[in-house]
Amino acid sequence: MGKRMKGVTFTRQKRWYDEHKKYVGSEYKPFWFVEDIQSSGIKVKVAHFKHIYRVVHLLSINELFMYLLLAWDQDVVELYEQWALPLDVTVNIAKDENIEHPIYRDTGVPMIQTIDFYCIRSDGEKCAYAVKEKSALDKKRENEKLKIQEEYCLKNGIYFEKVTSDELKTVKCKNLERLYRHSKLDPWLVDVFKIWLSNFVGELSENQFDRVAHTLHTSSMQTGIPYQTAASFFYFAIWKGLLDFDWNLPLVLEMAASDLKLFPNYEYFSF
Incomplete structure (x- = not known):
């Protein structure tokens, strides 16, 4: 009331x-x-x-x-x-x-x-x-x-x-709105997240011109987790700065990583 x-x-x-x-x-x-x-x-x-x-x-x-x-x-x-x-x-x-x-x-x-x-x-x-x-x-x-x-x-x-x-x-704030629900990671998923992140970064370095959705799919298969979990991990990594991209663009998974200017932010990898 x-x-x-x-x-x-x-x-x-x-x-x-x-x-x-x-x-x-x-x-x-x-x-x-x-x-x-x-x-x-x-x-x-x-x-x-x-x-x-x-x-x-x-x-x-x-x-x-x-x-x-x-x-x-x-x-x-x-x-x-x-x-x-x-x-x-x-x-x-x-x-x-x-x-x-x-x-x-x-x-x-x-x-x-x-x-x-x-x-x-x-x-x-x-x-x-x-x-x-x-x-x-x-x-x-x-x-x-x-x-x-x-x-x-x-x-x-x-x-x-x-x-x-x-x-x-702005586009940046709309991206943040999409990411916010993924801004926390359950403690029991931390180790799985680290494995997924390593797999995703490896795929990203070799397939910059692939759609991000395809790279997510491949990394989810390598890690042994559902695609939706990999997508949530991806958004969490963006939120935490472990991955970065051109914030002036909508974060659309159907875009190529090269178009999004998606890259790993290694300085934060002590997570």
Whole structure:
């Protein structure tokens, strides 16, 4: 059941905020759930890239694509979506910047602001990303709201970046969407995967002009696994960077490896 959005008070928001901030890591709960947002746009839930029992709530197709880019980034060690900012701080920032703080229209109560994605990188750097349609950045009011987020991040040592839809609605992101369901490998399959990868790379080096599907079939026969398992291994290897290709092209198995510019990435083969 979603949050009750009529008659929102400071007290109710504080309860939401306190509940949100109680959880980190594998138990994290976003400030906004998919069920809270009443719109006809695309909203999705996906499994977290690291915490297998955590559900990620994404409120647009642009957020989905941004999430996939961050999940694919090997330097990102933690990722929080719909990350709430403390209301008293954002109200003061708005005042200092001479910006009207967003409010609930029926009560006039200032509204808690959230950043689409807050992440921590392996070197400890903290980053925040605001995802918007490109056309939205032409609107003064949208930029004012983003200014509040940006100033909060500046004051707290957090790198802040605005990412627009034209940067996200790409062939690369659509490829990542296809790969994501194969982004994890069951521990009991690791040894089999290593054997398959060796077989696949051997076939790839000798048959660059064959369709990738044919090379997958041959490598599956050599490894003694079903074709679908080999295909899943292939997508996992792409996701992990063990295999690479021209990301500006759709990842179509009926294409020749030479056309996809598919090649093994040996620097990652310590997997």
